[in-house]
Amino acid sequence: xxxxxxxxxxxxxxxxxxxxxxxxxxxxxxxxxxxxxxxxxxxxxxxxxxxxxxxxxxxxxxxxxxxxxxxxxxxxxxxxxxxxxxxxxxxxxxxxxxxxxxxxxxxxxxxxxxxxxxxxxxxxxxxxxxxxxxxxxxxxxxxxxxxxxxxxxxxxxxxxxxxxxxxxxxxxxxxxxxxxxxxxxxxxxxxxxxxxxxxxxxxxxxxxxxxxxxxxxxxxxxxxxxxxxxxxxxxxxxxxxxxxxxxxxxxxxxxxxxxxxxxxxxxxxxxxxxxxxxxxxxxxxxxxxxxxxxxxxxxxxxxxxxxxxxxxxxxxxxxxxxxxxxxxxxxxxxxxxxxxxxxxxxxxxxxxxxxxxxxxxxxxxxxxxxxxxxxxxxxxxxxxxxxxxxxxxxxxxxxxxxxxxxxxxxxxxxxxxxxxxx
Numbered sequence: 001x002x003x004x005x006x007x008x009x010x011x012x013x014x015x016x017x018x019x020x021x022x023x024x025x026x027x028x029x030x031x032x033x034x035x036x037x038x039x040x041x042x043x044x045x046x047x048x049x050x051x052x053x054x055x056x057x058x059x060x061x062x063x064x065x066x067x068x069x070x071x072x073x074x075x076x077x078x079x080x081x082x083x084x085x086x087x088x089x090x091x092x093x094x095x096x097x098x099x100x101x102x103x104x105x106x107x108x109x110x111x112x113x114x115x116x117x118x119x120x121x122x123x124x125x126x127x128x129x130x131x132x133x134x135x136x137x138x139x140x141x142x143x144x145x146x147x148x149x150x151x152x153x154x155x156x157x158x159x160x161x162x163x164x165x166x167x168x169x170x171x172x173x174x175x176x177x178x179x180x181x182x183x184x185x186x187x188x189x190x191x192x193x194x195x196x197x198x199x200x201x202x203x204x205x206x207x208x209x210x211x212x213x214x215x216x217x218x219x220x221x222x223x224x225x226x227x228x229x230x231x232x233x234x235x236x237x238x239x240x241x242x243x244x245x246x247x248x249x250x251x252x253x254x255x256x257x258x259x260x261x262x263x264x265x266x267x268x269x270x271x272x273x274x275x276x277x278x279x280x281x282x283x284x285x286x287x288x289x290x291x292x293x294x295x296x297x298x299x300x301x302x303x304x305x306x307x308x309x310x311x312x313x314x315x316x317x318x319x320x321x322x323x324x325x326x327x328x329x330x331x332x333x334x335x336x337x338x339x340x341x342x343x344x345x346x347x348x349x350x351x352x353x354x355x356x357x358x359x360x361x362x363x364x365x366x367x368x369x370x371x372x373x374x375x376x377x378x379x380x381x382x383x384x385x386x387x388x389x390x391x392x393x394x395x396x397x398x399x400x401x402x403x404x405x406x407x408x409x410x411x412x413x414x415x416x417x418x419x420x421x422x
């Protein structure tokens with residue numbers, strides 16, 4: 001296996017390495033920001049306040065993601081990514097001015113626009129420079145830099161909550177985002193524009209992308225994965241804070257999860273280059289199902305809380321970690337499949353769908369999460385959120401199996417069609 005991986009090439013263009021590093025910094029800042037906001041509005045109705053603030057971010061990202069992807073096809077990737085990162089830095093600085101819930105809600109929505117401007121063009125840039133035999137691995141590096149940033153961001157945020165005032169924490173995070181923007185501006189070259197066609201509007205472009213069978217079948221599964229990610233990132237920090245778990249403990253726990261969930265993402269991407277995208281995607285979905293089952297029915301075997309400190313038990317943590325290693329398999333394989341199914345001239349439009357799915361999934365997570373909190377109360381909400389996640393991943397497994405079987409049947413009948421830009 002490893003000889004085969006080596007023979008197929010491991011060279012990564014230098015400008016993609018800069019992009020991965022910048023993405024890592026960007027997501028580290030975002031991961032820390034979630035804990036800082038949770039501490040910023042903690043107290044009575046803290047979980048409800050976080051839910052209110054969180055909702056506009058994915059809504060704004062969902063509404064603008066496809067536009068920025070298409071715009072990057074027309075004007076180039078770099079200017080859009082730099083502008084989105086700079087906007088995020090400015091918005092995070094403004095967080096420190098006022099802790100009013102509605103003020104933060106509006107700013108968080110603007111922050112979502114900045115996120116939309118960075119995701120689709122960045123993935124399209126990777127698709128531009130990675131050939132089909134190494135595309136899965138490159139997407140794995142991007143996803144790893146994203147996920148590792150989220151996790152280490154939680155570590156940074158956990159310690160910032162304990163060491164500095166939340167407002168000072170926002171300024172530190174804004175500085176990280178500024179560094180990311182400078183790196184992108186100075187070290188990533190502006191590539192040649194690959195398409196000059198007329199822009200037809202966001203939903204018209206989405207309809208063009210949805211003509212591709214793989215995209216149609218993949219989208220609802222990706223929507224579920226994004227929803228689960230949104231639940232975990234948005235609500236887990238404040239739930240643990242409400243349980244009197246120390247901020248540093250939360251950070252360390254997220255770091256451990258990051259090693260388990262993200263370490264092998266480039267590996268899984270490369271495996272998908274060799275054995276195919278869909279089997280690796282299916283393995284990832286099944287691994288996530290195993291994690292949720294463990295948390296729902298066997299969490300006592302993995303950890304317990306004593307005096308605000310989580311104590312971990314090897315009998316439960318080991319299988320949870322093994323499942324976590326497979327949970328990172330879905331995204332790099334799915335990203336590579338989207339690029340495989342698209343023409344180079346409209347990578348931005350196609351990858352805009354990825355950002356749209358992230359925003360739509362997070363919007364569902366945060367909106368329904370808000371409804372669950374209001375309906376069940378803050379004490380019962382964590383349990384009901386976990387049941388909600390279990391139902392979603394069950395649906396994803398069913399759809400993934402149908403995708404897998406239908407693809408095997410289709411291969412005996414005919415080929416697949418790529419997304420057309422014209």
